[in-house]
Amino acid sequence: MKNDLVLRAAKGESVERTPVWLMRQAGRILPEYRAVRSKLSGFKELVETPSLAAEVTIQPVDILGVDAAIIFSDILVIPDAMGLEYQMIPKKGPYFPETLKSETDLNRIHISDGSELKYVYDALSLTRKELNGRVPLIGFAGAPWTIFCYMIEGQGSKTFSNARKMLQSHESFSRKVLDMITESTINYLKLQIEAGAQMIQLFDSWAGILGVQTYRSFGISYIERIVNALQGTVPITVFSKGAHFSLEDLSKLKCQTIGLDWNTPPKFAREIVGNNFTLQGNLDPAVLYGNGKDIVNRTEQMLKSFGKNRHIANLGHGVYPDTDPEAVKLFIKTVKEFKHE
Amino acid sequence: MKNDLVLRAAKGESVERTPVWLMRQAGRILPEYRAVRSKLSGFKELVETPSLAAEVTIQPVDILGVDAAIIFSDILVIPDAMGLEYQMIPKKGPYFPETLKSETDLNRIHISDGSELKYVYDALSLTRKELNGRVPLIGFAGAPWTIFCYMIEGQGSKTFSNARKMLQSHESFSRKVLDMITESTINYLKLQIEAGAQMIQLFDSWAGILGVQTYRSFGISYIERIVNALQGTVPITVFSKGAHFSLEDLSKLKCQTIGLDWNTPPKFAREIVGNNFTLQGNLDPAVLYGNGKDIVNRTEQMLKSFGKNRHIANLGHGVYPDTDPEAVKLFIKTVKEFKHE
Numbered sequence: 074m075k076n077d078l079v080l081r082a083a084k085g086e087s088v089e090r091t092p093v094w095l096m097r098q099a100g101r102i103l104p105e106y107r108a109v110r111s112k113l114s115g116f117k118e119l120v121e122t123p124s125l126a127a128e129v130t131i132q133p134v135d136i137l138g139v140d141a142a143i144i145f146s147d148i149l150v151i152p153d154a155m156g157l158e159y160q161m162i163p164k165k166g167p168y169f170p171e172t173l174k175s176e177t178d179l180n181r182i183h184i185s186d187g188s189e190l191k192y193v194y195d196a197l198s199l200t201r202k203e204l205n206g207r208v209p210l211i212g213f214a215g216a217p218w219t220i221f222c223y224m225i226e227g228q229g230s231k232t233f234s235n236a237r238k239m240l241q242s243h244e245s246f247s248r249k250v251l252d253m254i255t256e257s258t259i260n261y262l263k264l265q266i267e268a269g270a271q272m273i274q275l276f277d278s279w280a281g282i283l284g285v286q287t288y289r290s291f292g293i294s295y296i297e298r299i300v301n302a303l304q305g306t307v308p309i310t311v312f313s314k315g316a317h318f319s320l321e322d323l324s325k326l327k328c329q330t331i332g333l334d335w336n337t338p339p340k341f342a343r344e345i346v347g348n349n350f351t352l353q354g355n356l357d358p359a360v361l362y363g364n365g366k367d368i369v370n371r372t373e374q375m376l377k378s379f380g381k382n383r384h385i386a387n388l389g390h391g392v393y394p395d396t397d398p399e400a401v402k403l404f405i406k407t408v409k410e411f412k413h414e
Numbered sequence: 415m416k417n418d419l420v421l422r423a424a425k426g427e428s429v430e431r432t433p434v435w436l437m438r439q440a441g442r443i444l445p446e447y448r449a450v451r452s453k454l455s456g457f458k459e460l461v462e463t464p465s466l467a468a469e470v471t472i473q474p475v476d477i478l479g480v481d482a483a484i485i486f487s488d489i490l491v492i493p494d495a496m497g498l499e500y501q502m503i504p505k506k507g508p509y510f511p512e513t514l515k516s517e518t519d520l521n522r523i524h525i526s527d528g529s530e531l532k533y534v535y536d537a538l539s540l541t542r543k544e545l546n547g548r549v550p551l552i553g554f555a556g557a558p559w560t561i562f563c564y565m566i567e568g569q570g571s572k573t574f575s576n577a578r579k580m581l582q583s584h585e586s587f588s589r590k591v592l593d594m595i596t597e598s599t600i601n602y603l604k605l606q607i608e609a610g611a612q613m614i615q616l617f618d619s620w621a622g623i624l625g626v627q628t629y630r631s632f633g634i635s636y637i638e639r640i641v642n643a644l645q646g647t648v649p650i651t652v653f654s655k656g657a658h659f660s661l662e663d664l665s666k667l668k669c670q671t672i673g674l675d676w677n678t679p680p681k682f683a684r685e686i687v688g689n690n691f692t693l694q695g696n697l698d699p700a701v702l703y704g705n706g707k708d709i710v711n712r713t714e715q716m717l718k719s720f721g722k723n724r725h726i727a728n729l730g731h732g733v734y735p736d737t738d739p740e741a742v743k744l745f746i747k748t749v750k751e752f753k754h755e
Contacts, residue, residue: 229572234700234734241704281656284676284698284730315622317658318677335625336659357625359575363582389625393575 074206079141082385083272083308083329083351091376091384092140093408094211095401096312097391098133099145102398105132116161120146123195130200134208137398138405141209141272144200144265146193148215148276152224154189155257156182159223172227176246182224184253187260194268201269212270214262216277216313217254217295218288224250233282240291247291255295259302266306274310274332275299281315281334285322288313293322300328310353314390320345335389339378352379355389361400362393368400372407381413415547420482423726424613424649424670424692432717432725433481434749435552436742437653438732439474440486443739446473457502461487464536471541475549478739479746482550482613485541485606487534489556489617493565495530496598497523500564513568517587523565525594528601535609542610553611555603557618557654558595558636559629565591574623581632588632596636600643607647615651615673616640622656622675626663629654634663641669651694655731661686676730680719693720696730702741703734709741713748722754 074080078092100106106129110119119125130145149159149167160168171181201210225236240247262273280292292313300309304327312332313319323331324346333342333354342352360371376386386408392401415421419433441447447470451460460466467486474480490500490508501509512522542551566577581588603614621633633654641650645668652664653673664672665687674683674695683693701712717727727749733742 231570231572232731232734234703234736237698237700238703238734238736241700241708281677285679287698287700315656315677318679318682336622336656338626338659341659357628359578359582359628362575362579367582390573393573393579395575395579 076208080209091386093386094139094141095392099129101394102396121192126196127199143211154185166229169227173224185257187264197268209271211272212265213274214258216275217251218292219278220254222279272308277313280313285318288319289322300326351383353385353387358388358390361396368403369407376411417549421550432727434727435480435482436733440470442735443737462533467537468540484552495526507570510568514565526598528605538609550612552613553606554615555599557616558592559633560619561595563620613649618654621654626659629660630663641667692724694726694728699729702737709744710748717752
């Protein structure tokens with residue numbers, strides 16, 4: 074591999090410079106992506122067409138110069154594979170015509186053995202071939218709690234109070250669903266790795282909506298099963314957005330990297346998780362709306378705050394779709410040229 | 415006053431027991447509220463009709479037995495008074511037909527001297543009279559950053575990326591708007607106090623979307639001006655939801671009480687803010703979806719964690735509209751009967 078900085082940083086090996094990539098780098102920020110997307114019927118067609126998914130996955134490597142590619146896909150392919158189909162409504166986001174309301178709805182879903190998601194593995198193999206060792210390829214999945222949120226709520230929400238109500242009022246049903254998601258995700262990720270994913274990231278986008286105890290019980294315990302099932306394969310990153318106060322719990326996981334959102338000060342996180350984890354993040358994505366001077370200053374500040382080793386530079390959340398690609402390039406350039414004292 | 419526990423707790427005086435009230439206690443959780451609301455054209459009619467606003471403000475005192483009333487109103491009356499009208503769309507939430515897009519839009523808004531909001535002061539006076547000293551009456555306003563979010567974005571959002579983009583890309587314009595909101599809010603709150611509000615709460619619902627530095631510069635500095643302008647009047651509570659890492663900055667404010675969301679462990683907060691503040695909160699509102707045993711356990715755990723003095727019990731966010739009033743009553747009963755060791 075020509076550039077394995079991200080993998081080496083994840084393993085805690087020393088690196089010449091801090092590696093950098095962006096969550097959602099393959100997507101709407103690039104005109105080249107929008108050109109591909111505009112010819113299609115919808116978002117799902119892109120996700121489900123391996124040659125096109127591979128094409129947009131590689132775009133940011135060519136155009137932005139990131140140190141890793143992340144497969145273009147969606148966390149909601151898992152409920153889809155389990156039998157709960159999602160739609161992507163333009164300007165609104167994901168929508169599930171059917172949701173899980175009670176025990177009887179369990180017969181509408183099944184544990185996926187991963188076979189429904191062949192298009193993802195095909196996209197991964199194709200991308201690996203076309204990347205030809207330039208940078209590592211990251212696979213991903215949603216963490217069970219976040220997937221559960223969508224399967225109960227059916228769409229985005231500020232409070233996900235239906236999903237949280239389900240945890241409190243129907244614990245046994247909730248755990249059955251979380252179990253099924255967990256098993257499906259393990260099968261899915263094993264097949265992603267087989268198909269060529271060289272690193273895995275778990276996205277727990279709605280972790281921060283739960284309190285520390287609830288997240289430990291209904292969130293982290295299922296992540297732990299996934300992480301344990303993948304031991305001995307590839308490095309794993311867990312990104313529990315908003316779960317600042319769960320860092321101590323997260324630091325008991327056997328993953329290599331912990332993702333941080335932009336609200337979590339790097340030194341605060343390092344003190345809690347210790348030196349055996351790589352940290353990933355965490356520039357405020359809104360900084361990329363600002364002027365060049367600000368972008369450089371804030372990026373350098375972030376790099377200093379994390380230190381040279383055990384850090385993979387990224388934003389603290391997915392890059393916003395209306396971000397100027399030039400601002401993204403400046404962020405990447407700043408990371409690449411930065412010299413730690 | 416028959417029951418001034420909340421005021422004494424806010425001032426740091428010793429109390430016989432922990433006082434308790436709930437954010438959004440006057441609202442959809444009560445069938446008695448829904449009965450009043452169902453006869454009206456919409457939410458705004460209720461907000462703007464003092465006799466009815468007073469009626470629903472007092473309902474939770476009578477029905478739930480809370481230790482404070484909070485005036486039934488909305489934080490968005492301020493942009494409304496400044497010239498930017500809001501609508502409340504059923505099942506969707508607030509919506510602004512016009513938003514602020516650039517410097518030229520400044521001529522569409524003005525600093526409110528507070529006179530546009532007579533209906534709020536009338537509701538406060540009426541409520542004070544009808545409460546007849548049973549419990550204190552709380553007035554409130556949105557904090558400037560949160561109001562700014564709606565004036566730019568025009569509606570709710572998961573990321574408020576337009577508002578954050580404005581801060582980064584048009585700082586001078588953003589500060590002009592924040593200044594105007596701040597001055598309007600000061601005028602408004604002074605008149606609320608004159609009309610009978612015995613305590614004031616500032617709600618910064620979207621504080622947590624900003625990083626520590628950005629929130630210091632664009633959030634807390636404006637709150638500080640409001641808090642300073644109200645010195646020597648009534649106790650003030652600042653509730654910056656999600657801004658865990660700004661607690662140190664918040665502890666420099668001359669307010670009496672700091673509100674905590676359910677993600678912030680009480681001991682973590684106490685260590686940072688010291689002993690000169692009362693803390694308010696912070697049960698996870700989703701706990702009230704659970705069974706009685708859980709509600710009692712989690713409430714008692716919270717009370718122990720805060721300790722007897724300098725605490726006002728509340729949820730860590732507004733009570734969810736579909737919460738069973740019996741669960742709310744059990745929460746209140748548990749607080750009232752709890753004996754600190």
